[in-house]
Amino acid sequence: MLANKKLLVLGGKPASSYEIVQYAKKKGVYTIVTDFLPKEKSGAKQIADECWDVSTSDLDTLEKLIKENDIDGVFTGVHEFNIKKTIELCEKLNLPFYCNKEQWDLCSNKSKFKKLCRANNVPVVNEYKFNGDIKEDVIKKIKFPVIVKPVDSSGGTGIQICNSSKELISAYKEALNHSTTKEITVEDFIKGQEFSVVYTLKDGKISLSSMCDKYFTHFSEKTIPLPEAFIFPSRYLHDYLEKENSKVIRMFQKQGLRNGSLFLQGIKNDDGFHFFEMGYRLSGGGAYRFISKLNGINNMEMMVNYSLKGSMTGHNLSQDDPNFNKVCCTLNFVVKEGIVGKEIGIENISNNSNIIYVEKRYNVGDRIEKTGTLRQVYMRVHIIEDNFSTLEKTIQRLQSKIRILNDEGEDMVTSWFDTKKLKGYSNVFK
Template sequence: MDKKFAGKKLLVLGSNVGATDIVQYARDNGAYTIVADYYPADRSPAKRIADEQLLVSTADKDALEAFIRERHIDGILAGISEFNLLIAEELSARIGLPFYFTRKQWDMIEKKSDFRALCEKHGVPCPKTYVTGKEIPEDVMQQIRYPVMIKPVDASSSKGVFKCENEDDLRRYYPESLKESECGEIIVEQFVTGDEFTAHYTIANGKVTLASVDNRYPIAMQEGDPTTIPIARIYPCIYLDAYIEQVDAQMRALCAGIGLQNAILFVQGLYDEKTNTFNVFEAGLRSAGEAPYRFIKRVNGINAMHVLVDHALLGKTDFDSDKEDPYMKGKCCGIVSFVTKGGVVGSIEGLEEATAALPDVIEYECRYPVGSETPCGRTLRQLMIRFVMICDNREKMAEDIAYLNSHITILNDRGEDMVFKMKPERIWGIQ
């Protein structure tokens, strides 16, 4: 029996998260796969399993276009890298190949002002918006109730994002926020509080389904620091019932409303337990960095990344949306991290032994081996070791986290403990 991608050629841009899964699925189903970027194969797991390696920067669009035309490539895709996804979309549009989003759809989701307008149109709960644009009119300035947040409309990191307690703060931070925007626009919105979550949606042949909702467990690198990084993300979310009741239908309508046919979309927001209210504040037309499909494929038997490959090579998908279960069939899944405090890694003891002893750890990544200089600061680069876990329940997740904490020791070159670890009792709440 012929495989469904037999005779098809897929070009994958980049070696980032998701690329290996894309290549493996495409090859398993008969496609000829090529991975392109400036990394040699020994630094690219995706290249090592691909049929062909192309040593060309993904920024060299003209060289890639010439290659695609010469080799009669049938589809172009990338992992979760925003840069590579936009290159893949542009090349697909130039050549007339299918891609899972258009640039217009991307901007509607990624540009904060456009996404906020979509939320308001479809009834998705979101913070009040005071102004979007290149400047803040004086009459609007007088109507603002503090505190507020000011952000670049098109930035995907924390650069240019400030909390303003009063008008003086807003006037001071406005130029700093503006300079971080590529299009020269900012958004001023109501400041909201709560526990952060990320929800993932899969769109297959126009049908929108909720794939997962997590809880983000923040850690401040210094006491009182308002900027936090996630030491863990645990699924399913402890307020999943409330999310489905208050947000899910509106989000599904939003996805359908912009014409998505085969895609992945995530949204991030805050839940205030005291008032039982949600506020969605941003989204992305890709998998988020935690890539929950890694355990969803084991628990629910489906992988949303396959939808993107199907669309690139066939223009449709046989993805079974009925298998989606954001409750994870009663399992507790998560990405749990050891977070570096900064400095040189002196020793890592017990890592291989501890992970081998826990079947619930389905994979792990150690970003900084012994001798590496680890960063100081407040960024995701400080996630030193990440464990991907599938446990029978939340109790077992807490037990496994405690085991990892007690059996793995990471010291700096001065013999001092150099990582923060997740406190297992936190999985019953957030703080």
Template sequence: MDNILKGKKLLVLGGAQLSCEIIKKAQELGVYVVVTDYNEIEDSPGKRIADQSFMVSTTDVDAVVKLIEEENIDGVIVGFVDMLLPYYAEICRRTGLPSYGTKEQFDIFINKDKYKALCRKFHVPTVDEYAVDLENFEESTSEIKYPVLVKPADSSGARGITICYSKEELREAYQKASQFSSSGKILVERYLLGKEATVFWLFDDGKYYLTALGNRHMKNSQEGVIPLPVGYTFPSNILSKYQKDIEENVKQMLSFVGIKNGMMFMQCKIENDECIVYDIGYRLTGSLEYKILQKVCGYDPLEMMIRFALTGKMCEQDVANKINPHFNRYGFNLSFLAKPGKIKKILGMKELLEIPQVIDAVIAHDAGEEITEEMKGLLAQITLRVLGTADNLESLKNLIELIEKHVNILSDQDENLLLPGLEFEDILKDIEIL
């Protein structure tokens, strides 16, 4: 238990299932946790485990500021949702509490149009795009080479994204994406068919650390929607080349916009052995890679984010000597997807947690929740994440097989909702291509 944090009051904005990870970690550190959102307690998993909760919307800045003042809150933290970041920054500004980023910085990194322009300025590879004008559709799309990816400039979680193979599909997808964009700005990008990787960064008082680079394994297990991630493996064999060619450019970019603290992920496509950025999140990540970093390297970015919220400092001591993106063994994150249906039970949790190499098994959708048709093709289909380490590839192969043997997601009709997951052959194929 951390004596500096013990007894302090932390306000968590939003009580979604993933936010329970923040709440439990803060409570382990002796922090008194308060959760607020507009949901009733039965619809807010975070409220059910918090020390105290309130029915105040996270986007009602005036009401949250009043709550902070009345309850003598020591710090505020926001979880895994881009949309809440500007509200979080404004709440912190008005209450004088630490915010790891500014409203202006968040505005850049939640807007795909803005951060792509920033990447180009600093020679950080990013996806090419086409200018499409609905009012002049035929002419503006005449030079497009398909397939293309259509997506809102200011959305996340794979909402509003469509792969298009023709002009007719493009027109329909453009209108669909508009429904998910508050700004009305739609991006039409060249659709890269390469493999994927994700780069993870940690920031401490103006110092920038590349903490991990993992292969992001995608699987197309459903018709009519984009492929979704079924796992990560660390470290990626593209890491050394990324450090040689791109790392310093990214640091210059971050310095230009004045980044000081926090964490960030950059999702990339791989083309010609180059990481091409297509998505950025300046926030905690749903992939929960910080659990692997804590196990392999001995530091926990989630704990550091909680500490910053309550003290204004990411850590007490320099973390640089612990950071090693090359790791000393494999790390993995298996993401189990569920097809539409109401969840009755997730089987195998006890057995998973008894496996020595498993760090944690984290439920994203619990019994009684429903995977709806509207969630199909979105990251919201991820129902369970299992994280762990392996000493070598053979051990990794055996672990994946053992873990997948235990996991089953049953519907209220006793149907197996589990979609095909990561297979060892997928990992070998991705490594070989990279």
């Protein structure tokens, strides 16, 4: 029973925070949300039982308030800074959390993750090692293009694509500004189909929950491509199950990962699968929404339960099946910089039964900065259809009706997903 327990949620604005509070309240939990934002800018604060205007970085104050208010559990969503702070609080106060600091450091560091993969025969993208400053002898070995990343960043922050040594040196210096650890990884920028897999962990058992193909558009030769659509199930699911799934599961079991949720991202091409990073957390794309709707298992809810009871209760892993019996799409609306002046066609889209969730990150009056990162994703629409033919029609209808205009009346949406890319899926799952 969760009723009358107290849950503190760190960060009310990031994706999933609203749903975390919504679920906890449904279970009779007294919810408190803390961050430095005003209530109107922090969605989860607006529905919580109580709000604190304390920054998630102010651990001394939060520790004091947790003790004074007899908080039973502390949780957070997808924001990695807040996850690190939650781990610190929970370890100091002996409160349950699904992972510890050592596990988090391993899984959130891109270089450590790839080293772990290589040790377990799990394929990864080739990387070049730099210890400190860039050395000319290493640059001579590089085959361009490459992609430069801070090992400890997320959401595309500090990442650049480079086609020459000059661009590499500049990007490397810039990436250092976005790395707390001052560690940078340089990888081959390989072509292929990007994909993502999500696993649910319960008491040491690890189960593949979903796999999707991710479609992007390049807005600049230097910045990372930004997402247009995520399609479930992946056309490569059966190949992945046959070649990589068991190796990935064994790898994480050997590391002692027992509870929670994790995702891995990679590229599939003619040479096989190539992973480049992971997250030991809920995915920002919200795959748990599809998993819950189609298979009746919700790892977000299980992780909230863990923070209050020390156990991933509420759902059974036997319900997991990544080969969904319907087709799903997370449709992304990426916008250019500017002030949002008007929204058209958004207000009533959630009334459609085939649209299970609308995650809107901005509102009229907000300023969108040109970052070349996921901060330019204005909205995500989660769609479930019986087949790819109806999915294609739904996407076309949404893209024809929805407009996001700036304060001068210009369309801010940068590109639209080409539904012709769905044609290759029509006969994959029979």
